Amino acid sequence: MSHPLWLIVPAAGQGKRMGADKPKQYLPLGEKPILAHTLSRLHRAFPAAHLVLCLDSDDRWFNPEWVPFAQWQRVTGGAERMDSVLNALHAINAQEDDMVMVHDVARPCVTSSDLLTLYHAAQQHPSGALLAMPVADTMKRANAEQLSAATESRDRLWHALTPQSFRYALLRRALEHAVTGQCVVTDEASAVEALGHAPRLISGRRDNLKVTHPDDLALAAAIMASQVAQASDSAQSSESAQFSESKRSC
Numbered sequence: 001m002s003h004p005l006w007l008i009v010p011a012a013g014q015g016k017r018m019g020a021d022k023p024k025q026y027l028p029l030g031e032k033p034i035l036a037h038t039l040s041r042l043h044r045a046f047p048a049a050h051l052v053l054c055l056d057s058d059d060r061w062f063n064p065e066w067v068p069f070a071q072w073q074r075v076t077g078g079a080e081r082m083d084s085v086l087n088a089l090h091a092i093n094a095q096e097d098d099m100v101m102v103h104d105v106a107r108p109c110v111t112s113s114d115l116l117t118l119y120h121a122a123q124q125h126p127s128g129a130l131l132a133m134p135v136a137d138t139m140k141r142a143n144a145e146q147l148s149a150a151t152e153s154r155d156r157l158w159h160a161l162t163p164q165s166f167r168y169a170l171l172r173r174a175l176e177h178a179v180t181g182q183c184v185v186t187d188e189a190s191a192v193e194a195l196g197h198a199p200r201l202i203s204g205r206r207d208n209l210k211v212t213h214p215d216d217l218a219l220a221a222a223i224m225a226s227q228v229a230q231a232s233d234s235a236q237s238s239e240s241a242q243f244s245e246s247k248r249s250c
Ligand SMILES: Nc1ccn([C@@H]2O[C@H](COP(=O)(O)OP(=O)(O)OP(=O)(O)O)[C@@H](O)[C@H]2O)c(=O)n1
Pocket: 009, 010, 011, 012, 013, 014, 015, 016, 017, 018, 023, 024, 025, 054, 077, 078, 079, 080, 081, 082, 084, 085, 103, 104, 105, 106, 107, 210, 211, 212
């Protein structure tokens, strides 16, 4: 029997790099805010999952109407992303082997196919798995004057994305270990690695953008529009395939 899935969405950040008048997860992308897009994408892939949403204690913008899940709870975020995720792990009544998947609210372009691929990989790998992207550019090491002091090897270098997914007990132990050691980790995989585990890297789509800077808003809107167009093209081509199939069988 498969274990329940707990979806943790850290959404307690301030969006300082975005520099807007509200946290970036509440900025509109088309008709709805980023947070609503992200939750809707997660729900499409995992309609029966239990959502845990980490929100800042002073959040004035959240609207529960944006949550499409039947089972969900709100928890208070912490000072760092890792504290928000650990608060969520402490708040839920999960079994040791339950699957937990953590996804940034700021990544609204994630696709169902990447979500499902990651979920299956994490179920099979005892150390968990994360979406990631092999580095595509030449990598430079700057000196203090922002001069290009060296070129780093790209060999086996990946960008970490989200979601990242692990068994509940492992992730909780890893984040508690990081917090106790006063070590700030920026993703779950770093905490798990610090326990000596090696999560599996799953090559994800390059358009799983983390909305971080002002320019990213237009980019995310363009990505979403192109994903919708691609989905409608493939629906049309599957309809026309069915049509030619039915003509053949007449
Ligand atoms: N204390 C924190 C900090 C961040 N996050 C969440 O972690 C994710 C990744 O963080 P980032 O993109 O850095 O978001 P912000 O912290 O909001 O951005 P900034 O660093 O520019 O302030 C986001 O979904 C953010 O809401 C969180 O839940 N709790």
